[in-house]
Amino acid sequence: MSVSDPIDRLLDAAESGKSLIKNRDILHFTYIPDNIQHRNLEQEQVTQSLLPILKKSRPSNLLVYGKPGTGKTLVVRKVISKIQERVEKSNFRIRLVYSNSKEETTLYGLLVSFGRQLGLTDKELPTTGLAISEVFKRILNNINENKINVIFVIDEIDYLAQLISKTGKDILYQLTRANERLNNGSLTLVGISNDLTFKEKLDPRVISTLGEEEIVFTNYSVDQIKKILKERIEEAFIPNSVSESALNLCSALAGGEHGDARRAIDLIRVAGEIAERQQSENISEEHVREASQKIEENKEEASLKSYPLHEKLVILAIIKAGGSSTGEIYSSYKTLCKTVGRDELTQRRVTQMLSEIELSGIINGRLINQGIHGRTKKYKLTISPEMIKKAFKDDLTLQDII
Numbered sequence: 001m002s003v004s005d006p007i008d009r010l011l012d013a014a015e016s017g018k019s020l021i022k023n024r025d026i027l028h029f030t031y032i033p034d035n036i037q038h039r040n041l042e043q044e045q046v047t048q049s050l051l052p053i054l055k056k057s058r059p060s061n062l063l064v065y066g067k068p069g070t071g072k073t074l075v076v077r078k079v080i081s082k083i084q085e086r087v088e089k090s091n092f093r094i095r096l097v098y099s100n101s102k103e104e105t106t107l108y109g110l111l112v113s114f115g116r117q118l119g120l121t122d123k124e125l126p127t128t129g130l131a132i133s134e135v136f137k138r139i140l141n142n143i144n145e146n147k148i149n150v151i152f153v154i155d156e157i158d159y160l161a162q163l164i165s166k167t168g169k170d171i172l173y174q175l176t177r178a179n180e181r182l183n184n185g186s187l188t189l190v191g192i193s194n195d196l197t198f199k200e201k202l203d204p205r206v207i208s209t210l211g212e213e214e215i216v217f218t219n220y221s222v223d224q225i226k227k228i229l230k231e232r233i234e235e236a237f238i239p240n241s242v243s244e245s246a247l248n249l250c251s252a253l254a255g256g257e258h259g260d261a262r263r264a265i266d267l268i269r270v271a272g273e274i275a276e277r278q279q280s281e282n283i284s285e286e287h288v289r290e291a292s293q294k295i296e297e298n299k300e301e302a303s304l305k306s307y308p309l310h311e312k313l314v315i316l317a318i319i320k321a322g323g324s325s326t327g328e329i330y331s332s333y334k335t336l337c338k339t340v341g342r343d344e345l346t347q348r349r350v351t352q353m354l355s356e357i358e359l360s361g362i363i364n365g366r367l368i369n370q371g372i373h374g375r376t377k378k379y380k381l382t383i384s385p386e387m388i389k390k391a392f393k394d395d396l397t398l399q400d401i402i
């Protein structure tokens with residue numbers, strides 16, 4: 001076995017090298033820590049609000065708001081799991097169901113996931129083929145027949161609000177008023193939203209029934225983030241592996257905008273992985289800086305990947321045409337469409353797309369005076385073409401031009 005073998009070298013290092021992270025699961029966003037800091041009031045409020053279920057009466061619907069990373073999911077899940085523990089010891093018919101709209105990207109999917117967790121089988125509730133109102137009816141029948149008291153948590157409900165169609169809006173309304181249709185059992189909804197303005201996107205009737213009670217999670221301060229992070233580090237990393245300056249920088253970066261605890265934990269996890277890979281003794285400020293950059297790049301890459309085909313073609317057209325005018329971009333876009341065998345969209349539509357893409361910040365537009373030819377807008381990329389090509393390379397349609 002040769003020591004210069006690249007695979008062996010890495011495997012040897014992994015075996016002999018210290019790992020800085022003791023338990024990776026603790027750094028995962030689904031991990032529920034024993035101790036939830038700075039959130040006693042919120043834990044009490046959520047518990048108070050759901051408490052009637054233990055007394056066999058129906059809690060009010062509840063809406064929980066707050067910026068991302070302020071501990072909403074954590075607190076609600078913890079309250080739910082504590083109630084669940086008690087329920088299992090009693091023989092009340094209570095069901096607590098959690099689902100996330102970001103994972104179930106349609107209202108149909110969300111309802112099916114809800115039904116499944118209530119115990120409806122594939123036969124009673126097929127994954128496709130039913131009208132959404134029928135899915136809903138079957139779920140209500142099940143609750144009614146079995147006389148169960150249900151709490152249904154819809155996390156990241158703001159995603160759902162963006163996605164749903166007109167029928168969806170109606171179902172959501174019916175969902176909030178389900179109790180009127182139940183003779184036995186009950187249904188309480190808990191909506192969690194990262195978006196404070198999402199109310200504007202929902203039917204006011206839905207809001208007034210969903211928001212029978214409301215709890216707002218305020219932003220963490222940099223200092224609070226630091227305490228949360230410190231405790232998590234003690235659980236997840238080997239002792240003394242994170243420098244004080246790395247801890248401070250993570251807290252400052254994550255606390256900067258609105259106190260995002262998830263960002264702080266992500267930063268230290270990625271910094272830890274980078275430090276392990278470099279076989280460093282501990283995690284330094286520099287590792288946190290690298291982590292921050294890597295996370296930003298991944299975010300950019302993910303948002304680039306999510307563009308529809310023609311937006312991607314327009315972005316590639318900007319690369320091909322260089323810092324150029326709408327007209328030049330359009331003609332380069334048309335050539336690209338021919339190469340990939342797709343019909344081109346109108347110049348008007350492409351101009352509109354350019355403004356939309358500009359909002360995301362990956363391109364930058366500037367109005368240029370052209371004397372008697374009037375004014376034109378010139379666009380420039382703000383990120384490297386390599387980054388864009390890397391993000392688009394898995395798109396089969398684009399392979400010939402990348």
Ligand SMILES: Nc1ncnc2c1ncn2[C@@H]1O[C@H](COP(=O)(O)OP(=O)(O)O)[C@@H](O)[C@H]1O
Nearest residue numbers: 029036037068069070071072073074228261262
């Ligand atoms: N008060 C807290 N104490 C300990 N960990 C926390 C606290 N608040 C948030 N976290 C952690 O930060 C991350 C984000 O929290 P989460 O509840 O998912 O935020 P939200 O749902 O508001 O976006 C999770 O890993 C969570 O465990």
Ligand SMILES: [Mg+2]
Nearest residue numbers: 072073074155
């Ligand atoms: Mg959440």
